[in-house]
Amino acid sequence: MALYGALNEILAGMGLTGRLVARTEADSQPPAIAGLPVIGTHMRPNLERVLAVSPDLVLQTAGRGEAEEAAASLSRLGLPTAVFAMADFPGLYSAIARLGQLTGEPDAAAKLVAGLTARLDAVAAKTGAAERPTVFFEVRSGSLLAAGQGSMVDAVITAAGGKNAVATDKKIVRLADEELLRLAPQVCLTQRGPMNPEARPMAERPEYAALPCVRNGRNFLVDEAVFSRPGPGSVTAVEALAALLAATPVPEARP
Known part of the structure; x- marks a missing residue:
């Protein structure tokens, strides 16, 4: 279960949308998650609702105190929780690789990173030394x-x-x-x-x-x-x- 929309997008890019069991109020993409139970907001998830869907893993992003405290609260309740810092592209790629390890899908993660890298390389080739x-x-x-x-x-x-x-x-x-x-x-x-x-x-x-x-x-x-x-x-x-x-x-x- 992801408490941040971009983590849903990463899992979707790895072909793992079907593993998601809930979503936040603000997140309805990809379309396949729109019908999932809503567990509150990114920074203020309802702890009882989260426990009710019994996630094997909760995903959150770093950088906002309330968001990290929410992750810590869920961890104290015994739910495995992973927090990711993504402030640049190396950080994004690292998060994807880590998700690949946590989900047992390292090859899917590597394929997603390779695709994203190729797209950035294509842009760089066009911008050149302009x-x-x-x-x-x-x-x-x-x-x-x-x-x-x-x-x-x-x-x-x-x-x-x-x-x-x-x-x-x-x-x-x-x-x-x-x-x-x-x-x-x-x-x-x-x-x-x-x-x-x-x-x-x-x-x-x-x-x-x-x-x-x-x-x-x-x-x-x-x-x-x-x-x-x-x-x-x-x-x-x-x-x-x-x-x-x-x-x-x-x-x-x-x-």
Whole structure:
């Protein structure tokens, strides 16, 4: 049983969806798990519901205190629990290999890693030595949050041929609008999803009219579940961003 959606995606990529016995409220992908019992949320699973489905193994991700405490609580109740840290592609591959060992399916894990690696290599072959545009990733609008360099988003930007405009090593960074204007990113991505449900392109917000990404028409909305959630979907995010970066930029508008 996985308490984090991307772990369901990994198991699906290994052909092991049929082993899942429950899901969280937010996770209904792949479609085969939609009818499974719901045991609460990623960070606050209902312990009684988890015990009721009798999982042989509970999977969780690291990085959030509440999520790790939930895993610890289940472990104290006697349920085998594994926690995974996936903040870059080596971490993702390590998690997949570990899942292969835990499920007794190392060959399926190796095949999944090989497929993901081949896709990233294909992107790298196309981007080559091209100049890397600066990319700003907006995690949440309003009280502005951005993706720093300690995140899978940063790994996605780098693998796609870009350079994170935010140099801070933290996973998520709070910025003032003035700082964003100073960074002057060439490309801006705004995620839409649970963390940013009212997402709007930066071009629709007057306060960002001077940004190069707005002047050049290179500000985009992207799916939070694909870009921010570490997992096999991160490779899909690399492919999508590489395509955006490869598109011919519109010349910067002059005042």
